[in-house]
Amino acid sequence: MPTSLAEIALGRTATIKNVDGPRAFRRRLLEMGLVPGVEVRVVTIAPLGDPLRIEVRGGQWSIRRNEAAQIEVIAS
Amino acid sequence: MSTASCHDEPPKADDVRRASATIAPKRPQIVLVGNPNVGKTTLFNALTGLSAKVSNYPGITVERRSGRVALPAGDADLHDLPGTYSLNARSAEEQIAFDAITGLHGEPAPDVAIVCIDATQLARSSYLLLQCRELGARCVGALTMVDEAGAAAPDERKLSELLGCEVVPVIARTRKGLDDLVAAVDRALRAERTSRWQWTPSPTLRAHLDVVREALPGTWRAASRYAAADGSPSHTDATATRADDAIALWALTCIESEGAETDELVGVPPDLRSIVGTRLRGVDAPALDDEAVLSRWRWLDSELASLTKKQPDRSRTEKIDRILLHRALGFVVFLGVMAILFMSLFAWADPVIDAIDRGFKAGGDQLRHLLGDGIFTDFLVGGVIAGVGAVMVFLPQILLLFLFLGFLEDCGYLARVAYLMDRIMRSMNLHGRAFVPMLFGFACAVPAITATRTMERRRDRILTMMVVPLMTCSARLPVYTLLIGALIKGARITQAMLMVGMYLFSVSTSLAAAWVMSKTVKPLKAKRLPFIIELPPYRFPRMRDVLRMMWSKSSMFLREAGTVILACSIALWALLYFPRELPKGAPDYQALIEKAPTPDEKETLEVQQQALLLQNSYGGRLGHAIEPVLRPLGFDWKIGIGLIGAFAAREVFVSTLGIVYAVGRDTDERSEPLRQALRNAKAADGSRAYTPLMALSLMVFFALAMQCMSTLAVVRRETRSLRWPAFLFSYMTVLAWVASFLVYQGGRLLGFG
Numbered sequence: 001m002p003t004s005l006a007e008i009a010l011g012r013t014a015t016i017k018n019v020d021g022p023r024a025f026r027r028r029l030l031e032m033g034l035v036p037g038v039e040v041r042v043v044t045i046a047p048l049g050d051p052l053r054i055e056v057r058g059g060q061w062s063i064r065r066n067e068a069a070q071i072e073v074i075a076s
Numbered sequence: 077m078s079t080a081s082c083h084d085e086p087p088k089a090d091d092v093r094r095a096s097a098t099i100a101p102k103r104p105q106i107v108l109v110g111n112p113n114v115g116k117t118t119l120f121n122a123l124t125g126l127s128a129k130v131s132n133y134p135g136i137t138v139e140r141r142s143g144r145v146a147l148p149a150g151d152a153d154l155h156d157l158p159g160t161y162s163l164n165a166r167s168a169e170e171q172i173a174f175d176a177i178t179g180l181h182g183e184p185a186p187d188v189a190i191v192c193i194d195a196t197q198l199a200r201s202s203y204l205l206l207q208c209r210e211l212g213a214r215c216v217g218a219l220t221m222v223d224e225a226g227a228a229a230p231d232e233r234k235l236s237e238l239l240g241c242e243v244v245p246v247i248a249r250t251r252k253g254l255d256d257l258v259a260a261v262d263r264a265l266r267a268e269r270t271s272r273w274q275w276t277p278s279p280t281l282r283a284h285l286d287v288v289r290e291a292l293p294g295t296w297r298a299a300s301r302y303a304a305a306d307g308s309p310s311h312t313d314a315t316a317t318r319a320d321d322a323i324a325l326w327a328l329t330c331i332e333s334e335g336a337e338t339d340e341l342v343g344v345p346p347d348l349r350s351i352v353g354t355r356l357r358g359v360d361a362p363a364l365d366d367e368a369v370l371s372r373w374r375w376l377d378s379e380l381a382s383l384t385k386k387q388p389d390r391s392r393t394e395k396i397d398r399i400l401l402h403r404a405l406g407f408v409v410f411l412g413v414m415a416i417l418f419m420s421l422f423a424w425a426d427p428v429i430d431a432i433d434r435g436f437k438a439g440g441d442q443l444r445h446l447l448g449d450g451i452f453t454d455f456l457v458g459g460v461i462a463g464v465g466a467v468m469v470f471l472p473q474i475l476l477l478f479l480f481l482g483f484l485e486d487c488g489y490l491a492r493v494a495y496l497m498d499r500i501m502r503s504m505n506l507h508g509r510a511f512v513p514m515l516f517g518f519a520c521a522v523p524a525i526t527a528t529r530t531m532e533r534r535r536d537r538i539l540t541m542m543v544v545p546l547m548t549c550s551a552r553l554p555v556y557t558l559l560i561g562a563l564i565k566g567a568r569i570t571q572a573m574l575m576v577g578m579y580l581f582s583v584s585t586s587l588a589a590a591w592v593m594s595k596t597v598k599p600l601k602a603k604r605l606p607f608i609i610e611l612p613p614y615r616f617p618r619m620r621d622v623l624r625m626m627w628s629k630s631s632m633f634l635r636e637a638g639t640v641i642l643a644c645s646i647a648l649w650a651l652l653y654f655p656r657e658l659p660k661g662a663p664d665y666q667a668l669i670e671k672a673p674t675p676d677e678k679e680t681l682e683v684q685q686q687a688l689l690l691q692n693s694y695g696g697r698l699g700h701a702i703e704p705v706l707r708p709l710g711f712d713w714k715i716g717i718g719l720i721g722a723f724a725a726r727e728v729f730v731s732t733l734g735i736v737y738a739v740g741r742d743t744d745e746r747s748e749p750l751r752q753a754l755r756n757a758k759a760a761d762g763s764r765a766y767t768p769l770m771a772l773s774l775m776v777f778f779a780l781a782m783q784c785m786s787t788l789a790v791v792r793r794e795t796r797s798l799r800w801p802a803f804l805f806s807y808m809t810v811l812a813w814v815a816s817f818l819v820y821q822g823g824r825l826l827g828f829g
Contacts, residue, residue: 023332023361023362023365024166024332024339026362026365027164027329027365027369028161028162028166028608029608030365030366030369030370030373031161031162031164031203031369032161032162032200032608033199033200033203033373035369035370035373036370044397044401046401046495046496046498046499047401047402047403047404047406047407047496048496048499048500049499050498050499050502051495051498051499051607053397053401053495053611057197057199057200058196058197058387058388058390059197059200059610059612060390060610060611060612061608061609061610061611062491062494062495062498062508062607062608062609062610062611063607063608064498064502064607064608067607067608
């Protein structure tokens with residue numbers, strides 16, 4: 001069932017289906033390797049509730065919740 | 077090999093200019109590119125040794141490191157480019173790497189590009205290499221982090237076969253592989269240029285590419301760029317066309333002139349801009365981006381899969397993060413680290429600053445003793461030596477700042493600070509990394525503003541620079557101490573509370589100012605660029621790299637900001653020194669001093685003479701002239717002179733007032749005679765000149781006004797413009813005036829003062 005990365009529970013993994021948002025934004029994410037078919041794991045959430053720490057391709061990133069909401073994923 | 081493309085059309089004027097301008101650098105030009113956090117700087121330092129120099133790219137504060145590297149055939153220049161994940165630039169800063177690789181602006185195209193490939197992040201770092209290859213750069217891969225990757229490291233021979241260029245594993249710390257890398261660069265220098273695409277554009281994209289490629293200006297064509305770089309063309313027509321296609325693809329994906337999302341690229345010809353705009357009208361642009369980006373990833377994912385035997389081990393970093401990013405513990409550690417940072421700037425640097433201060437004063441006195449009194453001596457002592465001193469006092473803080481920042485950045489903690497603080501900073505539309513500069517603002521705005529460099533986007537940096545000077549810096553403390561001590565009666569606790577209040581006031585105004593400016597000032601408005609930052613594995617920094625960076629950045633500060641601060645100090649000295657005439661009707665002090673019976677009386681007369689000379693100086697007259705503007709705030713012209721003197725540094729306000737009130741030359745904020753003088757000062761009508769209300773108004777003025785030329789000088793340097801320091805000065809001065817007006821007049825209406 002497709003949902004957004006922002007809704008994935010802590011510690012869970014999902015597969016990227018699509019990246020939305022303004023052109024420059026989504027191209028940046030794609031070029032960093034967040035492309036459809038890639039697995040993402042929500043590792044932790046920052047103490048104040050935002051941003052999220054995610055793991056993609058063996059690297060970790062900090063991404064804001066509203067940005068993660070632009071990433072459509074399929075929970076696995 | 078064919079050279080036909082060079083002769084198809086007569087060279088245009090700018091082609092010729094370009095070619096002639098590039099005759100000068102005969103040494104081969106090599107660039108070093110790579111993602112952030114791949115050990116690029118360590119590799120650069122290892123390759124260039126002590127020859128490295130830091131400067132700035134023209135127009136922006138992105139550091140440009142260059143050095144010499146010894147090749148078998150002689151030296152070559154090596155340029156370290158800013159770390160980037162892609163060459164598809166959006167902002168002027170990101171454009172640097174693209175420009176440098178292609179040779180579109182400024183420098184000719186480099187002869188060789190060394191691309192760092194992180195063995196622990198193979199696919200992501202190879203993505204950049206693919207882009208370089210498409211653009212026709214002669215690439216050599218430097219496989220870094222092989223020690224960290226351990227068994228996960230790929231086989232370099234297979235990798236090199238796949239990527240189509242030599243790949244050399246290096247461990248820069250131990251210099252392992254450096255000779256092989258240099259040899260590979262040397263071979264690449266003599267190789268023919270090729271442009272290799274690992275994917276075939278779809279017919280739709282192909283059609284776009286063909287049109288945009290034809291619209292590229294002559295200087296942007298591979299034929300011209302590479303001929304200029306190599307002297308003679310060493311590529312085929314097919315290579316040139318493919319490289320031009322790559323530039324056309326870049327233009328199609330990066331140039332965006334319509335709608336809210338305009339790019340910030342510089343130097344894009346208007347013709348090209350309009351053709352790309354026309355081409356993209358009605359086209360599904362994201363689909364076009366998808367094709368370019370996803371094709372590269374598809375190739376990388378399928379080809380590199382066999383080389384990646386296993387995922388790199390991240391367990392050590394994960395263990396550390398479990399503490400450092402922990403809900404409660406994380407903040408405790410964070411506060412501890414910040415406390416150490418802050419203490420070091422405040423407490424550890426202070427004795428050194430005092431020593432420097434005393435040293436320059438003593439040196440000045442010695443010089444005065446040697447040369448005797450006179451205008452030239454006064455100029456040397458009061459202008460030059462004091463000015464150099466004014467620059468040098470910043471050095472301890474700047475050195476410590478860059479030492480800590482370099483260390484925290486290199487070990488990976490600075491990215492975590494942004495992660496922890498982003499929620500708070502974002503509510504004011506500030507970058508998560510703005511926290512550190514804001515904190516440093518409590519010590520001094522000058523190092524704080526240089527600390528904004530850890531943010532990559534110009535907009536984030538400038539917004540932070542615009543609000544950092546509102547934080548209560550240590551130079552405001554003497555002013556507050558004097559005013560509270562002299563004019564605010566009450567228990568110590570009241571006085572202390574007032575001081576705390578001033579701190580809270582400054583924090584809230586600076587955060588509010590950030591929010592307001594991000595909503596109203598166009599270049600500072602928040603853009604919808606992703607705040608996605610990498611949290612790299614923790615690594616122990618190489619102290620040699622940190623120290624080298626600390627030194628080169630600090631010396632650049634001295635060179636660039638220091639000279640401006642020195643010039644301003646001398647100008648300010650002259651303003652408060654000349655014309656060196658006593659006002660009409662003043663007694664003949666020279667004669668009186670000579671006749672003075674006791675040294676004490678002599679001293680008193682000298683101090684009185686000093687006061688009159690200052691009051692009659694150009695600066696003093698200016699103080700008189702601005703009195704009408706200051707009156708509504710409750711200030712008289714004596715405060716006006718103090719405010720002018722305070723431009724040298726806010727605490728100078730105290731000693732300037734000391735001279736004006738003829739209390740003595742080196743008065744400090746705890747001086748009882750000065751406090752008495754302020755309490756007893758009478759206005760023209762015989763009433764008390766200074767009331768508690770006026771003290772409050774003056775404190776508010778000091779909290780908000782841009783009373784510091786060093787800050788302005790450093791903002792000018794960091795923004796490379798006069799507009800931003802001018803804006804900073806105007807908005808803070810207006811804000812200060814209005815706020816003081818409200819405090820003073822409001823207080824009077826309520827019956828205080």
